[in-house]
Amino acid sequence: MSTPRPATPPTELPAEVAVPDPMAIADQDKLSSDERRYIGAARAANTVRGYRSDWTEFTTWCAQQGLDPLPAAPRTVSGYLTLLAGHGAKVGTMSRRLSAIKFVHKLQNHPDPTANALVVGVWEGIRRHHTTDPDQARPLMPPQLWDVLATFPTQRTWKTPSRPPESDLAGARNRAMLLVGFVAALRRSEIVGIDVEHIADHDRGIVVQLSRSKTNQRGDTTELVVLPRATNTARCPVTALQTWLQLAAITDGPVFRAVSKGNRALNRRLAPAAVNDIVQTAVAAAGIDQPEQYSAHSLRAGFVTYAHTRGATDHAIAHQTRHRSLTSVGTYIRTDTAWDDNAATQLGL
Known part of the structure; x- marks a missing residue:
């Protein structure tokens, strides 16, 4: 598989590309209503919203590159991280994207590509090379x-x-x-x-x-x-x-x-x-x-x-x-x- 070309992900996903719901666990149609309810409560609502947004960004980029997002090959994930780092993405942003990719793959019973040695190595290198102080809100205090x-x-x-x-x-x-x-x-x-x-x-x-x-x-x-x-x-x-x-x-x-x-x-x-x-x-x-x-x-x-x-x-x-x-x-x-x-x-x- 060729290395994905560096390109900024588009802001909108093509209509023909299906984006799996991060909470749509594999074989969900076989679950009872109570099981679905408990699965829905497994993650905080803000976390789920973040996963959906990050997963959409990843699948959008994969569609542009002609790559499969699910299951994603380790080279796909490492190429995506390299792209983000090259465009100045913050370490926290990239970490959140990795979490979303891992989360969806686990729910769909696919191997976790983020645990692959290639992805782990690229990610560790990015963290060492692009270390920056985290963004912090200015304190609001008296007066x-x-x-x-x-x-x-x-x-x-x-x-x-x-x-x-x-x-x-x-x-x-x-x-x-x-x-x-x-x-x-x-x-x-x-x-x-x-x-x-x-x-x-x-x-x-x-x-x-x-x-x-x-x-x-x-x-x-x-x-x-x-x-x-x-x-x-x-x-x-x-x-x-x-x-x-x-x-x-x-x-x-x-x-x-x-x-x-x-x-x-x-x-x-x-x-x-x-x-x-x-x-x-x-x-x-x-x-x-x-x-x-x-x-x-x-x-x-x-x-x-x-x-x-x-x-x-x-x-x-x-x-x-x-x-x-x-x-x-x-x-x-x-x-x-x-x-x-x-x-x-x-x-x-």
Whole structure:
């Protein structure tokens, strides 16, 4: 088989090329409805969406090259990796594509081409040659966080004279969401995954039980985060959360929900991507430079960075972030803190 020619994958798959559903396990027609349901729950929804997107990219490229994507030959996968690396793809992107290829082949009961010695060798070489710092969202923390919170409106007015002003539900939700996300150091999927049943009152504030997380996708362990009461009620995550739940009349089910144009909380959980949009829009409204560098993860990164500058130990930070490795905590400490207590600034040169 000839080496695939280097070409940028097209953005759309030709109509005549069939793309297997990553969740379409072999012999699925022989499965019971319960078996299909459990298979569908085997991977997080975000993971499955990512697999589908990555698999489509791979099969699109294979169609352009005249190669079989399923089962894929090891030379096909190694050629695909070489192409991506040559076009400047990030190591994380290529790793995700490999995971999708492996996942689909295993579900279809085909040998895993990513385990082949050729693919392993090419992949290791790419990782050594193209090592770069991972993209990280800029931390969102005080005082910029307070500027962002100030952009959320507190009141809605209406063109209809007979309708009096009301508390702005979207504004209340967004304040609560950002404060909870920051103080609890949550990922975006964890923020939108909170239900009322996961919240417990405590003398010092609130305890939130996370049923699922990136490192606990099966819910095998209980993960707890705390929201202490703040002396300044305008910046208190407990006050903001309770205010939102009261205004939206939410007593059970999802905590963070969509809000209608008519200023009513809907019975629909916010999507994780919506948290990104809310953060970036608010950062831009606050006049902060380069808002595109901020995301929902900026709240978690901001907690780690800000807690570090306030003197918290890595162990104390990891207690809230639930990091299993203190090395992971260290990756969040940004360049601005590298100057703190550093002997290089005392050389007198």
